[in-house]
Amino acid sequence: MAAHDLITGQCRWMEGSGPHAEIVITSRVRLARNLAGRPFPHLLDDKGKQGVLAAVASAAGAGAVAQRYGKLTAIQVSELPALDRQILVEKHLISPQHAQPGGGKALLVNGDGSIGIMVNEEDHLRIQCLLPALQLHEAWRTATGVDDALEETLDYAFDEKHGFLTACPTNVGTGLRASVMVHLPGLVMTKQIGRVLSALSQVGLAVRGFYGEGTEAVGNLFQVSNQITLGQGEEEILGNLSAVVKQIIDQERSAREALVREARVQLADRVGRAYGTLQNAHILNSQEALALMSELRLGLDLKLVKGVDTRVLNELLVAIQPASLQGAAGREMQPFERDVHRAQVVRNRLVTIQS
């Protein structure tokens, strides 16, 4: 598999099926790891980073990882054009930080993008498992399995007291960041979202937008993740997050039920208009597209409208992003041109799928 296939192809997380898929878009577990005895990436020169990459690539190529998890392809992220790097961000395969210019950055990734290892991001390794719907424990099992397989040949930076040692003290200990992307239109429409989000910060969880740290919540998509990495065990961290996410799911579900019960016609009208606009608009900026797609997604769950697969909506979440639009078109575009092209992509996708 070449970098090209990964950039144009679909990812496992877009499947859109699994436990609570009507509310939870993705579950992600990432483990921060460093090699013992070497400076962390921010103090390494290019040669040092190449050394790290060679060590990680050979560990990933060695029996254990390939045997259990399939072959990982190495992509030299630093050598990709900026647009392609940004597409990988839009697909959630690398972090925005990993797409920044600078040498020695790589991604080892499996065929469907569910397993990835970012090399020379903030830490030497960031092992990620990304799955559709609510599958935190499955994601953890895979990530920790890849971690164990790598550790058969790599010496990790670890000490008894601080656990896995990371460049930033906010990741030290387990190095575990677990996050769940939830779609909460019901809580937003019923104006309960503020209360729910502020409760989350009180139980040590962080809420972010669609693209993680420093991004805004658009399209009623929120990313909930653990803050604390030192002191608690992995199972405890995951258990906490799962329990809270299940509560959010319950609240969202009852908000949706209340909306249908009390304002069915208004809701059906709104969903129908959203669907109609998406199928017929010729200019769509990304904010509008995401807002309308959120309403369509809600309408599909509540059976107010039919004929669109969740998978299509997930694919569109990425396809309408600026870099993906320009990548698919094969040229750079000005913002207005992008809006026209975005509307066309959405129209085509929603028409061809319709029964």
Next chain:
Amino acid sequence: MVCQECKQKPASVHITQIINNDKTKISLCEDCARAYQHQLGFNFEPNFSIHKFLANLLDHEPVVGKPARASGEQCPQCGLTYSQFGQLGRLGCDRCYQVFAGRLEPLLRRIHGGFAHGGKVPRRTGGAIRVKQELRRLKAELQQLVAQEEFERAAKVRDTIRQLEQQLQA
């Protein structure tokens, strides 16, 4: 819609400001948004850095343990000095965690609420850590047994300690 500022390029950045319930909407092109971001009090490209934030926290941390020879402290492995850590908010390598341990503790406690690792231990290399943990426990037990003059049991513990120590060296 055209950018309100230059009135030439199309507006693609839309800002809604609410000040004392007064709502104003501003629409700018990318270039003008970048140019006026600080005046408008927002980040066009979010450049809030967790590292700077941590670095600011650090400056006010009381030092635990040995009194500061402060800024002179330097990691022998990667060369990072404590004051550089203060600027970067990031450690330089695994050794830094030992070198700056006393200074890190209050910071770690502030971030995480605790500062002792409670999770996974590496399977292969972590074996030694588990053995070391066991050794520490056995040595304490040995001292206690000797103090209680329970020499027979102490001898058994001593043998186990020797075994484990050999295992560690192997």
